[in-house]
Amino acid sequence: MGEGMQTGGDGMSETTSDDWAAGLEGPTKKPLTRTTKILLWLFGLLVAWLTLSNASWLAPDPAGKRTLIAHRGVSQLFDHAGVTDTTCTAARIHPPEHPYIENSLRSLRAAVGRDAGMIQFDVAATKDGQLALFHDWTLDCRTDGKGPIRDRTMAELKTLDIGYGYTADGGKTFPLRGTGVGLMPSLDEVLADLGHLPMVINFKSRDPREAELALAAFARAGVDANQPRFAFFGNARVLGPIRAKAPKAWTMDRAGAERCTSDYIKFGWSGWFPVSCAGGTIVVPLDRQWAFWGWPDRLQARAAEHGARLLLVGPSGDNHSGVGLSRVGQLTRIPASFTGYVWIDDIYNLGPALRPRQK
Known part of the structure:
Protein backbone atom coordinates (compact mmCIF):
# COMPACT_ATOMS: atom_id res chain seq x y z
CA MET A 1 0.00 0.00 0.00
CA GLY A 2 2.89 2.31 0.78
CA GLU A 3 4.52 1.45 -2.51
CA GLY A 4 1.28 2.17 -4.44
CA MET A 5 1.01 5.53 -2.81
CA GLN A 6 4.64 6.27 -3.64
CA THR A 7 4.11 5.27 -7.26
CA GLY A 8 0.98 7.34 -7.52
CA GLY A 9 2.84 10.27 -6.01
CA ASP A 10 5.61 9.93 -8.57
CA GLY A 11 3.06 9.87 -11.41
CA MET A 12 1.37 13.01 -10.19
CA SER A 13 4.72 14.73 -9.87
CA GLU A 14 5.72 13.85 -13.43
CA THR A 15 2.39 15.07 -14.82
CA THR A 16 2.58 18.35 -12.94
CA SER A 17 6.14 18.87 -14.12
CA ASP A 18 5.14 18.30 -17.75
CA ASP A 19 2.24 20.76 -17.50
CA TRP A 20 4.50 23.39 -15.93
CA ALA A 21 7.09 23.06 -18.73
CA ALA A 22 4.38 23.28 -21.36
CA GLY A 23 3.07 26.43 -19.71
CA LEU A 24 6.46 28.05 -20.03
CA GLU A 25 6.49 27.40 -23.77
CA GLY A 26 3.22 29.32 -24.21
CA PRO A 27 0.58 28.64 -26.84
CA THR A 28 1.57 26.90 -30.02
CA LYS A 29 2.67 29.45 -32.64
CA LYS A 30 0.84 29.36 -35.92
CA PRO A 31 2.92 29.84 -39.07
CA LEU A 32 2.36 33.12 -40.97
CA THR A 33 0.08 32.81 -43.93
CA ARG A 34 1.31 33.67 -47.38
CA THR A 35 -0.94 36.75 -47.45
CA THR A 36 0.46 38.02 -44.14
CA LYS A 37 4.02 37.57 -45.35
CA ILE A 38 3.26 39.54 -48.52
CA LEU A 39 1.62 42.34 -46.54
CA LEU A 40 4.60 42.59 -44.17
CA TRP A 41 6.98 42.61 -47.11
CA LEU A 42 5.01 45.39 -48.82
CA PHE A 43 4.88 47.37 -45.56
CA GLY A 44 8.66 47.10 -45.24
CA LEU A 45 9.09 48.32 -48.80
CA LEU A 46 6.75 51.25 -48.10
CA VAL A 47 8.70 52.27 -45.00
CA ALA A 48 11.99 52.02 -46.90
CA TRP A 49 10.59 54.06 -49.79
CA LEU A 50 9.21 56.77 -47.48
CA THR A 51 12.51 56.96 -45.65
CA LEU A 52 14.69 57.21 -48.75
CA SER A 53 12.41 59.46 -50.82
CA ASN A 54 12.24 62.00 -47.97
CA ALA A 55 15.83 61.63 -46.79
CA SER A 56 17.38 65.06 -46.49
CA TRP A 57 20.90 63.63 -46.61
CA LEU A 58 20.26 62.19 -50.09
CA ALA A 59 19.08 65.52 -51.49
CA PRO A 60 21.40 67.79 -53.52
CA ASP A 61 23.20 70.53 -51.61
CA PRO A 62 21.03 73.67 -51.66
CA ALA A 63 22.41 76.69 -53.47
CA GLY A 64 22.80 80.15 -51.98
CA LYS A 65 22.55 81.19 -48.34
CA ARG A 66 19.77 81.98 -45.93
CA THR A 67 18.12 85.40 -46.00
CA LEU A 68 17.22 87.22 -42.80
CA ILE A 69 14.06 89.32 -43.02
CA ALA A 70 14.16 92.21 -40.55
CA HIS A 71 10.60 92.66 -39.33
CA ARG A 72 9.90 96.44 -39.34
CA GLY A 73 13.64 97.04 -39.52
CA VAL A 74 15.29 97.40 -36.11
CA SER A 75 12.34 97.67 -33.75
CA GLN A 76 11.49 97.72 -30.07
CA LEU A 77 10.50 94.30 -28.74
CA PHE A 78 7.41 93.79 -26.61
CA ASP A 79 5.56 91.04 -24.76
CA HIS A 80 3.03 89.41 -27.10
CA ALA A 81 1.04 87.60 -24.41
CA GLY A 82 -2.63 88.54 -24.73
CA VAL A 83 -2.06 90.89 -27.66
CA THR A 84 -5.12 91.56 -29.85
CA ASP A 85 -5.73 93.75 -32.89
CA THR A 86 -6.57 96.67 -30.60
CA THR A 87 -3.65 96.33 -28.14
CA CYS A 88 -1.31 99.32 -27.96
CA THR A 89 1.98 97.45 -28.20
CA ALA A 90 4.08 100.62 -27.85
CA ALA A 91 2.87 100.76 -24.25
CA ARG A 92 4.33 97.34 -23.39
CA ILE A 93 7.85 97.37 -24.84
CA HIS A 94 10.86 95.84 -23.11
CA PRO A 95 13.41 98.33 -21.76
CA PRO A 96 15.06 99.71 -24.94
CA GLU A 97 18.48 98.40 -25.99
CA HIS A 98 18.74 100.88 -28.85
CA PRO A 99 17.19 104.18 -30.05
CA TYR A 100 15.59 102.90 -33.26
CA ILE A 101 11.88 103.19 -34.01
CA GLU A 102 10.19 100.68 -36.31
CA ASN A 103 9.21 101.55 -39.87
CA SER A 104 11.58 104.51 -40.09
CA LEU A 105 14.43 105.06 -42.54
CA ARG A 106 16.93 105.02 -39.68
CA SER A 107 15.55 101.69 -38.53
CA LEU A 108 15.70 100.15 -42.00
CA ARG A 109 19.26 101.34 -42.61
CA ALA A 110 20.31 99.96 -39.21
CA ALA A 111 18.79 96.58 -40.10
CA VAL A 112 20.88 96.41 -43.26
CA GLY A 113 23.96 97.18 -41.18
CA ARG A 114 23.11 94.26 -38.93
CA ASP A 115 23.03 91.75 -41.78
CA ALA A 116 19.39 91.81 -42.80
CA GLY A 117 19.05 90.33 -46.28
CA MET A 118 15.58 91.86 -46.67
CA ILE A 119 13.96 94.78 -44.90
CA GLN A 120 10.27 94.50 -44.05
CA PHE A 121 7.92 97.39 -43.34
CA ASP A 122 4.21 98.18 -43.15
CA VAL A 123 2.41 100.70 -45.36
CA ALA A 124 -0.84 102.64 -45.10
CA ALA A 125 -2.48 104.99 -47.58
CA THR A 126 -2.60 108.71 -46.77
CA LYS A 127 -5.37 111.19 -47.50
CA ASP A 128 -3.40 112.61 -50.43
CA GLY A 129 -2.75 109.30 -52.16
CA GLN A 130 0.69 108.36 -50.88
CA LEU A 131 1.81 105.39 -48.81
CA ALA A 132 3.27 106.06 -45.38
CA LEU A 133 5.29 103.55 -43.38
CA PHE A 134 3.20 102.81 -40.31
CA HIS A 135 1.82 99.70 -38.61
CA ASP A 136 -1.36 100.74 -36.80
CA TRP A 137 -4.74 101.74 -38.20
CA THR A 138 -4.82 104.80 -35.95
CA LEU A 139 -2.15 107.23 -34.76
CA ASP A 140 -3.11 107.31 -31.07
CA CYS A 141 -0.89 104.53 -29.71
CA ARG A 142 2.56 105.37 -31.08
CA THR A 143 2.41 109.03 -31.97
CA ASP A 144 1.17 112.35 -30.62
CA GLY A 145 -1.52 112.34 -33.31
CA LYS A 146 -5.13 111.18 -33.16
CA GLY A 147 -7.47 109.22 -35.41
CA PRO A 148 -7.03 107.04 -38.50
CA ILE A 149 -3.79 107.51 -40.43
CA ARG A 150 -5.74 107.47 -43.68
CA ASP A 151 -7.42 110.76 -42.69
CA ARG A 152 -4.08 112.62 -42.76
CA THR A 153 -1.91 113.88 -45.59
CA MET A 154 1.74 112.94 -45.79
CA ALA A 155 2.68 116.50 -44.87
CA GLU A 156 0.56 116.30 -41.73
CA LEU A 157 2.09 112.96 -40.78
CA LYS A 158 5.54 114.49 -41.09
CA THR A 159 4.79 116.77 -38.13
CA LEU A 160 4.19 113.88 -35.73
CA ASP A 161 6.54 112.22 -33.24
CA ILE A 162 6.51 108.50 -34.06
CA GLY A 163 8.32 107.70 -30.79
CA TYR A 164 5.84 109.52 -28.58
CA GLY A 165 3.92 106.60 -27.06
CA TYR A 166 6.64 104.05 -26.30
CA THR A 167 6.95 103.08 -22.62
CA ALA A 168 8.42 100.12 -20.77
CA ASP A 169 7.14 100.95 -17.29
CA GLY A 170 3.44 101.50 -17.68
CA GLY A 171 3.66 105.16 -18.65
CA LYS A 172 6.05 106.45 -16.00
CA THR A 173 8.71 107.26 -18.58
CA PHE A 174 8.76 107.55 -22.38
CA PRO A 175 12.36 106.92 -23.48
CA LEU A 176 11.78 107.54 -27.20
CA ARG A 177 9.51 110.56 -26.90
CA GLY A 178 10.89 113.52 -28.83
CA THR A 179 13.26 111.39 -30.90
CA GLY A 180 10.85 110.56 -33.72
CA VAL A 181 9.57 113.96 -34.85
CA GLY A 182 9.25 114.06 -38.63
CA LEU A 183 10.57 110.51 -39.06
CA MET A 184 7.54 108.81 -40.60
CA PRO A 185 8.70 108.16 -44.19
CA SER A 186 6.72 107.70 -47.37
CA LEU A 187 7.25 104.73 -49.66
CA ASP A 188 8.68 107.20 -52.21
CA GLU A 189 11.42 108.15 -49.74
CA VAL A 190 12.26 104.53 -48.97
CA LEU A 191 12.53 103.61 -52.64
CA ALA A 192 14.68 106.65 -53.35
CA ASP A 193 17.06 105.73 -50.53
CA LEU A 194 16.91 101.93 -50.36
CA GLY A 195 15.24 100.85 -53.59
CA HIS A 196 18.34 98.90 -54.61
CA LEU A 197 17.79 96.49 -51.69
CA PRO A 198 15.45 93.48 -51.35
CA MET A 199 12.38 94.43 -49.34
CA VAL A 200 9.06 93.12 -48.06
CA ILE A 201 6.12 95.52 -48.22
CA ASN A 202 3.25 94.56 -45.93
CA PHE A 203 -0.20 95.97 -46.68
CA LYS A 204 -2.31 96.50 -43.57
CA SER A 205 -5.47 97.23 -45.60
CA ARG A 206 -7.54 94.99 -47.87
CA ASP A 207 -8.07 97.78 -50.38
CA PRO A 208 -6.49 96.96 -53.79
CA ARG A 209 -6.06 100.70 -54.33
CA GLU A 210 -3.13 100.62 -51.90
CA ALA A 211 -1.36 98.08 -54.09
CA GLU A 212 -1.90 100.41 -57.05
CA LEU A 213 -0.39 103.24 -55.00
CA ALA A 214 2.64 101.06 -54.29
CA LEU A 215 3.14 100.27 -57.96
CA ALA A 216 2.85 103.96 -58.78
CA ALA A 217 5.53 104.76 -56.18
CA PHE A 218 7.85 102.20 -57.78
CA ALA A 219 7.24 103.77 -61.18
CA ARG A 220 7.99 107.28 -59.87
CA ALA A 221 11.23 106.02 -58.33
CA GLY A 222 12.27 104.29 -61.55
CA VAL A 223 12.42 100.94 -59.75
CA ASP A 224 10.98 97.84 -61.43
CA ALA A 225 8.65 96.12 -58.94
CA ASN A 226 8.52 93.01 -61.12
CA GLN A 227 11.59 91.38 -59.58
CA PRO A 228 11.98 88.39 -57.23
CA ARG A 229 13.88 90.57 -54.73
CA PHE A 230 10.68 92.42 -53.92
CA ALA A 231 7.98 90.84 -51.78
CA PHE A 232 4.44 91.98 -51.10
CA PHE A 233 2.47 90.51 -48.19
CA GLY A 234 -1.18 91.09 -47.37
CA ASN A 235 -4.72 89.97 -48.01
CA ALA A 236 -5.31 88.15 -51.32
CA ARG A 237 -7.64 90.94 -52.47
CA VAL A 238 -5.11 93.71 -52.00
CA LEU A 239 -2.41 91.64 -53.71
CA GLY A 240 -4.45 91.24 -56.90
CA PRO A 241 -2.89 94.20 -58.77
CA ILE A 242 0.62 93.12 -57.73
CA ARG A 243 0.14 89.58 -59.00
CA ALA A 244 -1.26 90.91 -62.28
CA LYS A 245 1.38 93.57 -62.95
CA ALA A 246 4.45 92.23 -61.14
CA PRO A 247 4.17 88.43 -61.45
CA LYS A 248 7.87 87.85 -60.75
CA ALA A 249 7.63 89.45 -57.31
CA TRP A 250 7.12 87.29 -54.23
CA THR A 251 3.54 87.63 -53.01
CA MET A 252 2.13 85.98 -49.90
Whole structure:
Protein backbone atom coordinates (compact mmCIF):
# COMPACT_ATOMS: atom_id res chain seq x y z
CA MET A 1 0.00 0.00 0.00
CA GLY A 2 2.89 2.31 0.78
CA GLU A 3 4.52 1.45 -2.51
CA GLY A 4 1.28 2.17 -4.44
CA MET A 5 1.01 5.53 -2.81
CA GLN A 6 4.64 6.27 -3.64
CA THR A 7 4.11 5.27 -7.26
CA GLY A 8 0.98 7.34 -7.52
CA GLY A 9 2.84 10.27 -6.01
CA ASP A 10 5.61 9.93 -8.57
CA GLY A 11 3.06 9.87 -11.41
CA MET A 12 1.37 13.01 -10.19
CA SER A 13 4.72 14.73 -9.87
CA GLU A 14 5.72 13.85 -13.43
CA THR A 15 2.39 15.07 -14.82
CA THR A 16 2.58 18.35 -12.94
CA SER A 17 6.14 18.87 -14.12
CA ASP A 18 5.14 18.30 -17.75
CA ASP A 19 2.24 20.76 -17.50
CA TRP A 20 4.50 23.39 -15.93
CA ALA A 21 7.09 23.06 -18.73
CA ALA A 22 4.38 23.28 -21.36
CA GLY A 23 3.07 26.43 -19.71
CA LEU A 24 6.46 28.05 -20.03
CA GLU A 25 6.49 27.40 -23.77
CA GLY A 26 3.22 29.32 -24.21
CA PRO A 27 0.58 28.64 -26.84
CA THR A 28 1.57 26.90 -30.02
CA LYS A 29 2.67 29.45 -32.64
CA LYS A 30 0.84 29.36 -35.92
CA PRO A 31 2.92 29.84 -39.07
CA LEU A 32 2.36 33.12 -40.97
CA THR A 33 0.08 32.81 -43.93
CA ARG A 34 1.31 33.67 -47.38
CA THR A 35 -0.94 36.75 -47.45
CA THR A 36 0.46 38.02 -44.14
CA LYS A 37 4.02 37.57 -45.35
CA ILE A 38 3.26 39.54 -48.52
CA LEU A 39 1.62 42.34 -46.54
CA LEU A 40 4.60 42.59 -44.17
CA TRP A 41 6.98 42.61 -47.11
CA LEU A 42 5.01 45.39 -48.82
CA PHE A 43 4.88 47.37 -45.56
CA GLY A 44 8.66 47.10 -45.24
CA LEU A 45 9.09 48.32 -48.80
CA LEU A 46 6.75 51.25 -48.10
CA VAL A 47 8.70 52.27 -45.00
CA ALA A 48 11.99 52.02 -46.90
CA TRP A 49 10.59 54.06 -49.79
CA LEU A 50 9.21 56.77 -47.48
CA THR A 51 12.51 56.96 -45.65
CA LEU A 52 14.69 57.21 -48.75
CA SER A 53 12.41 59.46 -50.82
CA ASN A 54 12.24 62.00 -47.97
CA ALA A 55 15.83 61.63 -46.79
CA SER A 56 17.38 65.06 -46.49
CA TRP A 57 20.90 63.63 -46.61
CA LEU A 58 20.26 62.19 -50.09
CA ALA A 59 19.08 65.52 -51.49
CA PRO A 60 21.40 67.79 -53.52
CA ASP A 61 23.20 70.53 -51.61
CA PRO A 62 21.03 73.67 -51.66
CA ALA A 63 22.41 76.69 -53.47
CA GLY A 64 22.80 80.15 -51.98
CA LYS A 65 22.55 81.19 -48.34
CA ARG A 66 19.77 81.98 -45.93
CA THR A 67 18.12 85.40 -46.00
CA LEU A 68 17.22 87.22 -42.80
CA ILE A 69 14.06 89.32 -43.02
CA ALA A 70 14.16 92.21 -40.55
CA HIS A 71 10.60 92.66 -39.33
CA ARG A 72 9.90 96.44 -39.34
CA GLY A 73 13.64 97.04 -39.52
CA VAL A 74 15.29 97.40 -36.11
CA SER A 75 12.34 97.67 -33.75
CA GLN A 76 11.49 97.72 -30.07
CA LEU A 77 10.50 94.30 -28.74
CA PHE A 78 7.41 93.79 -26.61
CA ASP A 79 5.56 91.04 -24.76
CA HIS A 80 3.03 89.41 -27.10
CA ALA A 81 1.04 87.60 -24.41
CA GLY A 82 -2.63 88.54 -24.73
CA VAL A 83 -2.06 90.89 -27.66
CA THR A 84 -5.12 91.56 -29.85
CA ASP A 85 -5.73 93.75 -32.89
CA THR A 86 -6.57 96.67 -30.60
CA THR A 87 -3.65 96.33 -28.14
CA CYS A 88 -1.31 99.32 -27.96
CA THR A 89 1.98 97.45 -28.20
CA ALA A 90 4.08 100.62 -27.85
CA ALA A 91 2.87 100.76 -24.25
CA ARG A 92 4.33 97.34 -23.39
CA ILE A 93 7.85 97.37 -24.84
CA HIS A 94 10.86 95.84 -23.11
CA PRO A 95 13.41 98.33 -21.76
CA PRO A 96 15.06 99.71 -24.94
CA GLU A 97 18.48 98.40 -25.99
CA HIS A 98 18.74 100.88 -28.85
CA PRO A 99 17.19 104.18 -30.05
CA TYR A 100 15.59 102.90 -33.26
CA ILE A 101 11.88 103.19 -34.01
CA GLU A 102 10.19 100.68 -36.31
CA ASN A 103 9.21 101.55 -39.87
CA SER A 104 11.58 104.51 -40.09
CA LEU A 105 14.43 105.06 -42.54
CA ARG A 106 16.93 105.02 -39.68
CA SER A 107 15.55 101.69 -38.53
CA LEU A 108 15.70 100.15 -42.00
CA ARG A 109 19.26 101.34 -42.61
CA ALA A 110 20.31 99.96 -39.21
CA ALA A 111 18.79 96.58 -40.10
CA VAL A 112 20.88 96.41 -43.26
CA GLY A 113 23.96 97.18 -41.18
CA ARG A 114 23.11 94.26 -38.93
CA ASP A 115 23.03 91.75 -41.78
CA ALA A 116 19.39 91.81 -42.80
CA GLY A 117 19.05 90.33 -46.28
CA MET A 118 15.58 91.86 -46.67
CA ILE A 119 13.96 94.78 -44.90
CA GLN A 120 10.27 94.50 -44.05
CA PHE A 121 7.92 97.39 -43.34
CA ASP A 122 4.21 98.18 -43.15
CA VAL A 123 2.41 100.70 -45.36
CA ALA A 124 -0.84 102.64 -45.10
CA ALA A 125 -2.48 104.99 -47.58
CA THR A 126 -2.60 108.71 -46.77
CA LYS A 127 -5.37 111.19 -47.50
CA ASP A 128 -3.40 112.61 -50.43
CA GLY A 129 -2.75 109.30 -52.16
CA GLN A 130 0.69 108.36 -50.88
CA LEU A 131 1.81 105.39 -48.81
CA ALA A 132 3.27 106.06 -45.38
CA LEU A 133 5.29 103.55 -43.38
CA PHE A 134 3.20 102.81 -40.31
CA HIS A 135 1.82 99.70 -38.61
CA ASP A 136 -1.36 100.74 -36.80
CA TRP A 137 -4.74 101.74 -38.20
CA THR A 138 -4.82 104.80 -35.95
CA LEU A 139 -2.15 107.23 -34.76
CA ASP A 140 -3.11 107.31 -31.07
CA CYS A 141 -0.89 104.53 -29.71
CA ARG A 142 2.56 105.37 -31.08
CA THR A 143 2.41 109.03 -31.97
CA ASP A 144 1.17 112.35 -30.62
CA GLY A 145 -1.52 112.34 -33.31
CA LYS A 146 -5.13 111.18 -33.16
CA GLY A 147 -7.47 109.22 -35.41
CA PRO A 148 -7.03 107.04 -38.50
CA ILE A 149 -3.79 107.51 -40.43
CA ARG A 150 -5.74 107.47 -43.68
CA ASP A 151 -7.42 110.76 -42.69
CA ARG A 152 -4.08 112.62 -42.76
CA THR A 153 -1.91 113.88 -45.59
CA MET A 154 1.74 112.94 -45.79
CA ALA A 155 2.68 116.50 -44.87
CA GLU A 156 0.56 116.30 -41.73
CA LEU A 157 2.09 112.96 -40.78
CA LYS A 158 5.54 114.49 -41.09
CA THR A 159 4.79 116.77 -38.13
CA LEU A 160 4.19 113.88 -35.73
CA ASP A 161 6.54 112.22 -33.24
CA ILE A 162 6.51 108.50 -34.06
CA GLY A 163 8.32 107.70 -30.79
CA TYR A 164 5.84 109.52 -28.58
CA GLY A 165 3.92 106.60 -27.06
CA TYR A 166 6.64 104.05 -26.30
CA THR A 167 6.95 103.08 -22.62
CA ALA A 168 8.42 100.12 -20.77
CA ASP A 169 7.14 100.95 -17.29
CA GLY A 170 3.44 101.50 -17.68
CA GLY A 171 3.66 105.16 -18.65
CA LYS A 172 6.05 106.45 -16.00
CA THR A 173 8.71 107.26 -18.58
CA PHE A 174 8.76 107.55 -22.38
CA PRO A 175 12.36 106.92 -23.48
CA LEU A 176 11.78 107.54 -27.20
CA ARG A 177 9.51 110.56 -26.90
CA GLY A 178 10.89 113.52 -28.83
CA THR A 179 13.26 111.39 -30.90
CA GLY A 180 10.85 110.56 -33.72
CA VAL A 181 9.57 113.96 -34.85
CA GLY A 182 9.25 114.06 -38.63
CA LEU A 183 10.57 110.51 -39.06
CA MET A 184 7.54 108.81 -40.60
CA PRO A 185 8.70 108.16 -44.19
CA SER A 186 6.72 107.70 -47.37
CA LEU A 187 7.25 104.73 -49.66
CA ASP A 188 8.68 107.20 -52.21
CA GLU A 189 11.42 108.15 -49.74
CA VAL A 190 12.26 104.53 -48.97
CA LEU A 191 12.53 103.61 -52.64
CA ALA A 192 14.68 106.65 -53.35
CA ASP A 193 17.06 105.73 -50.53
CA LEU A 194 16.91 101.93 -50.36
CA GLY A 195 15.24 100.85 -53.59
CA HIS A 196 18.34 98.90 -54.61
CA LEU A 197 17.79 96.49 -51.69
CA PRO A 198 15.45 93.48 -51.35
CA MET A 199 12.38 94.43 -49.34
CA VAL A 200 9.06 93.12 -48.06
CA ILE A 201 6.12 95.52 -48.22
CA ASN A 202 3.25 94.56 -45.93
CA PHE A 203 -0.20 95.97 -46.68
CA LYS A 204 -2.31 96.50 -43.57
CA SER A 205 -5.47 97.23 -45.60
CA ARG A 206 -7.54 94.99 -47.87
CA ASP A 207 -8.07 97.78 -50.38
CA PRO A 208 -6.49 96.96 -53.79
CA ARG A 209 -6.06 100.70 -54.33
CA GLU A 210 -3.13 100.62 -51.90
CA ALA A 211 -1.36 98.08 -54.09
CA GLU A 212 -1.90 100.41 -57.05
CA LEU A 213 -0.39 103.24 -55.00
CA ALA A 214 2.64 101.06 -54.29
CA LEU A 215 3.14 100.27 -57.96
CA ALA A 216 2.85 103.96 -58.78
CA ALA A 217 5.53 104.76 -56.18
CA PHE A 218 7.85 102.20 -57.78
CA ALA A 219 7.24 103.77 -61.18
CA ARG A 220 7.99 107.28 -59.87
CA ALA A 221 11.23 106.02 -58.33
CA GLY A 222 12.27 104.29 -61.55
CA VAL A 223 12.42 100.94 -59.75
CA ASP A 224 10.98 97.84 -61.43
CA ALA A 225 8.65 96.12 -58.94
CA ASN A 226 8.52 93.01 -61.12
CA GLN A 227 11.59 91.38 -59.58
CA PRO A 228 11.98 88.39 -57.23
CA ARG A 229 13.88 90.57 -54.73
CA PHE A 230 10.68 92.42 -53.92
CA ALA A 231 7.98 90.84 -51.78
CA PHE A 232 4.44 91.98 -51.10
CA PHE A 233 2.47 90.51 -48.19
CA GLY A 234 -1.18 91.09 -47.37
CA ASN A 235 -4.72 89.97 -48.01
CA ALA A 236 -5.31 88.15 -51.32
CA ARG A 237 -7.64 90.94 -52.47
CA VAL A 238 -5.11 93.71 -52.00
CA LEU A 239 -2.41 91.64 -53.71
CA GLY A 240 -4.45 91.24 -56.90
CA PRO A 241 -2.89 94.20 -58.77
CA ILE A 242 0.62 93.12 -57.73
CA ARG A 243 0.14 89.58 -59.00
CA ALA A 244 -1.26 90.91 -62.28
CA LYS A 245 1.38 93.57 -62.95
CA ALA A 246 4.45 92.23 -61.14
CA PRO A 247 4.17 88.43 -61.45
CA LYS A 248 7.87 87.85 -60.75
CA ALA A 249 7.63 89.45 -57.31
CA TRP A 250 7.12 87.29 -54.23
CA THR A 251 3.54 87.63 -53.01
CA MET A 252 2.13 85.98 -49.90
CA ASP A 253 -1.34 86.12 -48.44
CA ARG A 254 -2.02 84.44 -45.11
CA ALA A 255 -4.82 82.15 -46.29
CA GLY A 256 -2.78 80.91 -49.26
CA ALA A 257 0.31 80.27 -47.13
CA GLU A 258 -1.73 78.39 -44.53
CA ARG A 259 -3.36 76.24 -47.21
CA CYS A 260 -0.02 75.44 -48.86
CA THR A 261 1.67 74.63 -45.54
CA SER A 262 -1.17 72.38 -44.44
CA ASP A 263 -1.28 70.55 -47.78
CA TYR A 264 2.44 69.86 -47.69
CA ILE A 265 2.29 68.42 -44.18
CA LYS A 266 -0.59 66.16 -45.27
CA PHE A 267 0.76 64.99 -48.62
CA GLY A 268 4.49 65.70 -48.70
CA TRP A 269 5.30 62.17 -47.58
CA SER A 270 4.30 60.90 -51.04
CA GLY A 271 6.80 63.08 -52.87
CA TRP A 272 3.91 64.91 -54.53
CA PHE A 273 4.23 68.68 -54.26
CA PRO A 274 0.82 70.28 -53.65
CA VAL A 275 -0.61 72.47 -56.39
CA SER A 276 -1.41 75.05 -53.70
CA CYS A 277 2.34 75.44 -53.08
CA ALA A 278 3.44 76.06 -56.67
CA GLY A 279 4.91 79.55 -56.60
CA GLY A 280 3.69 79.84 -53.01
CA THR A 281 5.13 79.97 -49.51
CA ILE A 282 5.58 77.18 -46.97
CA VAL A 283 5.75 78.57 -43.45
CA VAL A 284 7.85 76.46 -41.06
CA PRO A 285 7.63 77.21 -37.31
CA LEU A 286 10.91 76.74 -35.49
CA ASP A 287 9.38 74.15 -33.13
CA ARG A 288 7.66 72.11 -35.87
CA GLN A 289 10.46 71.48 -38.34
CA TRP A 290 10.00 67.75 -37.72
CA ALA A 291 6.52 67.89 -39.32
CA PHE A 292 7.80 68.84 -42.77
CA TRP A 293 8.67 65.88 -44.97
CA GLY A 294 12.26 65.96 -46.25
CA TRP A 295 13.31 68.83 -43.99
CA PRO A 296 15.49 70.63 -44.72
CA ASP A 297 17.35 69.77 -47.92
CA ARG A 298 14.85 67.48 -49.67
CA LEU A 299 12.08 69.99 -49.03
CA GLN A 300 14.30 72.83 -50.29
CA ALA A 301 14.94 70.93 -53.51
CA ARG A 302 11.22 70.31 -54.02
CA ALA A 303 10.36 73.94 -53.31
CA ALA A 304 12.99 75.22 -55.75
CA GLU A 305 11.69 72.90 -58.45
CA HIS A 306 8.19 74.36 -58.11
CA GLY A 307 9.07 78.01 -57.57
CA ALA A 308 8.03 77.96 -53.91
CA ARG A 309 9.72 79.71 -50.99
CA LEU A 310 10.37 78.48 -47.46
CA LEU A 311 9.86 80.91 -44.60
CA LEU A 312 11.20 79.86 -41.18
CA VAL A 313 9.41 81.67 -38.34
CA GLY A 314 9.47 81.63 -34.55
CA PRO A 315 8.04 78.83 -32.40
CA SER A 316 4.28 78.42 -32.66
CA GLY A 317 3.86 77.62 -28.98
CA ASP A 318 5.50 80.78 -27.57
CA ASN A 319 2.77 83.23 -26.56
CA HIS A 320 5.28 85.85 -25.38
CA SER A 321 7.11 86.23 -28.70
CA GLY A 322 6.00 87.44 -32.09
CA VAL A 323 6.01 85.76 -35.47
CA GLY A 324 9.76 85.92 -35.88
CA LEU A 325 12.86 84.81 -34.01
CA SER A 326 13.68 87.04 -31.06
CA ARG A 327 16.24 85.14 -28.97
CA VAL A 328 19.87 84.41 -29.80
CA GLY A 329 19.50 80.85 -28.49
CA GLN A 330 16.95 80.11 -31.22
CA LEU A 331 19.62 80.47 -33.90
CA THR A 332 21.12 77.08 -33.02
CA ARG A 333 17.89 75.45 -34.18
CA ILE A 334 18.27 76.71 -37.75
CA PRO A 335 19.79 73.92 -39.89
CA ALA A 336 23.22 74.89 -41.21
CA SER A 337 22.15 73.94 -44.74
CA PHE A 338 18.95 76.01 -44.73
CA THR A 339 19.04 78.63 -47.51
CA GLY A 340 15.50 79.95 -47.33
CA TYR A 341 14.08 82.97 -45.52
CA VAL A 342 14.14 83.53 -41.75
CA TRP A 343 11.70 85.98 -40.17
CA ILE A 344 13.58 87.98 -37.52
CA ASP A 345 11.92 90.17 -34.90
CA ASP A 346 15.19 91.15 -33.21
CA ILE A 347 17.67 91.83 -36.01
CA TYR A 348 19.58 94.13 -33.65
CA ASN A 349 20.92 91.15 -31.68
CA LEU A 350 20.36 88.16 -33.94
CA GLY A 351 21.96 89.56 -37.09
CA PRO A 352 25.44 90.00 -35.57
CA ALA A 353 25.08 86.74 -33.61
CA LEU A 354 24.73 84.78 -36.85
CA ARG A 355 27.92 86.14 -38.41
CA PRO A 356 30.28 83.46 -37.04
CA ARG A 357 27.90 80.68 -38.18
CA GLN A 358 27.66 82.01 -41.73
CA LYS A 359 31.37 82.15 -42.43
